[in-house]
Amino acid sequence: MVVQLDAVRRLLRRLLTSEVDLFVASVIIVVAVLLGVLVARVLGGLLTDAGVPDEVEGTLFERTAQRLGTSTVKLVSRLSGLFVIAVGTVFALQAAGIVNAGLLTEGLTDLIPRLFIAALVVITGLVVGDKAELVVGERLRSVKLPEANALPLLVKYSVFYIAALVALGQLGVATAALLVLLGAYVFGLVFIGGLAFKEMLSSAAAGIYLVLKExxxxxxxxxxxxxxxxxxxxxxxxxxxxxxxxxxxxxxxxxxxxxxxxxxx
Structure with missing residues (x-):
């Protein structure tokens, strides 16, 4: 009889503990969702007030986002909100006993921020690359040289390449390998660019002399x-x-x- 009572007590204790854990986990998820929505709205407002929509207007990334019914500002703000919700979900899983503390500390808490930063770097690289192409193309519009048409694309894809390297670094790709890739890219850019833009560079050097000496x-x-x-x-x-x-x-x-x-x- 005593053994049965002890078993019932242990069962009730487990049920109560489980209910408390589930309640705490539910509260954490609700708070995380509310905080994520708040972060998304506040960040979206800050980016809008900072003039980001005007700066990215006309870029390929912004036009693509608009065709999908969103915008660059909305993507960044929503991504930030999802990051907050994801972190809250991980803590909720730990509170419910589904994820142990070791896995939380060593795995998810390290992976989620890296994924967030990598995604943010990719978005920033795409936007900055598109904007750089527009700016360089506008500056070189009056230059009637065939080589000038390729320069905006070269600047654009250089920004894309650097952003991709940074994103891969956040995802754990070996730094040494990234440095080798970056060095190879810079060497190729200088060597091939020097050959491709030889006439343009010589015109620029001559132009500087003409402007100075008149x-x-x-x-x-x-x-x-x-x-x-x-x-x-x-x-x-x-x-x-x-x-x-x-x-x-x-x-x-x-x-x-x-x-x-x-x-x-």
């Missing part, structure tokens, strides 16, 4: 490589001359190669 200025009548006209603009890459309603765009390297004749009135 062998001719706007309004001068010149002859460059057989083209005679009035100088309309001199920038780092090209010289624009106009004659009889026609505009000639001459790469600055060509000025050095063929020489320039300045007509005197």
């Amino acid at each position: 062998p001719y200025t706007i309004g001068d009548e010149v002859v460059i490589d057989g083209q005679q006209g009035i100088v309309q603009e001199v920038d780092v890459f090209v010289t624009r001359i106009e004659s009889d309603g026609r505009e000639f765009v001459v790469p600055n390297r060509q000025v050095f190669e063929t020489g320039v004749v300045r007509m005197r009135n």
